[in-house]
Amino acid sequence: MTQRTDPYRDRYAARTAGMTGSEIRALFEVLDRPEVISLAGGNTYTDIVAERVVECVAEALSHVGERDDPLQYGKGGGLLPLREHLVDLMATEDVEADPHHIVITDGAQQALHLLAEIFIDPGDIVLTEAPTYVGALDAFASFQADVRGIAMDDDGITPDGLERALVALRDEGRRAKFLYLVPTFQNPSGVTLHPDRREPIVDICRREDLLIVEDNPYAQVRFEGDAVTPMRTIAPDQVIYVGTLSKVFSPGIRIGWVLAPEPVRDRLVLAKEAANLCSSPFTQRVAEAYLSSPHLQADLELVRKTYHDRRDAMLDALHAHFPPAARPRVPGGGLFLWVRLPEPLDTKAMLARALEAGVAYVPGTAFFPVKRDGRRCIRLNFSYPSIEDIEEGMRRLGAVVSDELDLARHLDA
């Protein structure tokens, strides 16, 4: 950023003050150095998809010249056959949906941005888990939301914690616009909101007439344990559901969606048309072809197995190379391992040393509405790097952590 010398700085909208960019993406510049092993991103295992995508593209192009031509403009709400396949996909997660209540978006990120656009006036309150998805914080900040985080334990936020947050708001004479949750294998923490807490939380939201935005990218990449009922299934009218094919298929095709009550969905379509007319009809057709593929379930099984193996490799390497006081939260799915490091480490300050040592991670501070929180924590990605890279990356990072701790003890002594 060249803000200090920016001759245009007096012209920007007030909302740009909140557009500071995520710490993760600032890292990407550094990560372009090939010698750095990245445990920082959110990329996925796409080897199997790369094999399939040639057929999917051929299928997509077979629709050229037809009414829903993949090379022409599409409708704002998205391609109906794709929405129908998403209904089938959600059915495997126990979510019931009508294709007419779906709007296709450019990944879940655009879904969150459109939801913020239609709901958030400057200063409006949004409740989130703390930590939470950094892209959601960016989307909400674009519309000048006042984000309040609710602390989590190993089973997510508590009904009591939600009640306390609501009481605090009431004391301020304020109401929240919605509660944003990533209730299953949350990014960054890996935490799943416990099944026993889901109904009580929905009950509180119903009582308070508080909408829930349920962001559910990781339900399909569970490799341990039983499926948990989505919030949407418990309370269809109270919950706006956000999905994505980024973890199921490929982040590069940029396909996500919102399932919302019809009037909200209609608003989202208008906002979507003003934002970018339509998601690519070409990649929508490619996604439709992938979801129709007879290989889909077997491919997803392979993805799950791959993540399971990689998570285990990461845990093994953590135990081998990190000080014993480093505490991982072991997730049964998703893409990330959240690790709490011992006092007095500051993971943001440590990042430069890690990059020097040839390994990247995301410091915990990136994921908190209040940036001083999470200093002790790091988010590690196990979905993208190979097992060899995980082992070598964790070896490098473990050495940095040990060195930093030794240094701190030395300074203390």
Next chain:
Amino acid sequence: MTQRTDPYRDRYAARTAGMTGSEIRALFEVLDRPEVISLAGGNTYTDIVAERVVECVAEALSHVGERDDPLQYGKGGGLLPLREHLVDLMATEDVEADPHHIVITDGAQQALHLLAEIFIDPGDIVLTEAPTYVGALDAFASFQADVRGIAMDDDGITPDGLERALVALRDEGRRAKFLYLVPTFQNPSGVTLHPDRREPIVDICRREDLLIVEDNPYAQVRFEGDAVTPMRTIAPDQVIYVGTLSKVFSPGIRIGWVLAPEPVRDRLVLAKEAANLCSSPFTQRVAEAYLSSPHLQADLELVRKTYHDRRDAMLDALHAHFPPAARPRVPGGGLFLWVRLPEPLDTKAMLARALEAGVAYVPGTAFFPVKRDGRRCIRLNFSYPSIEDIEEGMRRLGAVVSDELDLARHLDA
């Protein structure tokens, strides 16, 4: 829209009041009837692209597993090799550019939405041509802009007209955030801002320190006359340039861009990341492959020739089937024919009759910031329909116009 019975209506942000949806896209539902010939959309001739795209996709997929993998997340600013090709493309339009001053967007629509997002506070003034691109009106309305139109003649807005608009603003104690122009083969009017007016308009904007947003989708589809120097070339620091591959390649791949001074470009990247992280790395790679193709120039020649032939067919059919008082504005490029119909026709009221008769157009009112303007005019698309469909569509529409005029005279008598 189910607004009246919408139980969520009290929760929306104030900006949703401006999200009313374009009259064009509301038509699309009706246009799904196969018997209706659409002269309404903005789709393009993609027969030749459909032949090429298979190779382009193969080239794109050859990058799977590389650093800028088309199946993974990309950077907010877009793929560097694509930006480099866009620099070459702009050079053919006499625009000098640095790839680091470009941000890739999802078509020009997202470019306009992001520009509005970073510049427009509620109530801020934007100056536009009247009529203007309906998608721009939607994007600006999303951020509660106060849009003021400047009338055009056959050579675009006049320097005097701009001066008068600025004086009127000064009298209100207001300033405009920017002047939005589609200066070449404007959508919807087909008008090109006369070369002799460009420098004087730039001079006024320089004097007033008023940014120009130059939206230039149609420069590559000129089939008559000499190229006109873009505004950006006259004043690189005063002009933010918006481009798209929708008319050059395919609307369905959703690739556009902004060329902006570096600090503005940096802001746009932050806004882009919050909006949808990145444009599809997959379609960006496909676009890169197309722009690298040895066929590109020959393909563009074929597109131009096709549009030339179709425009001529539309003009011939207009003369054959419409009352002589119907006045087209003949464009030397672009996708649209703008026709002024005789008094007392109301083209918005006439639309239902036209659809019944099996032909669709867009009423002129859609393109004006003040919706009561443009009632006499229609926009007709000649880039997408075949010559046969143009002839039959114009025959149907001419009959509707004649009938409506007869009816009006009868009522008058």
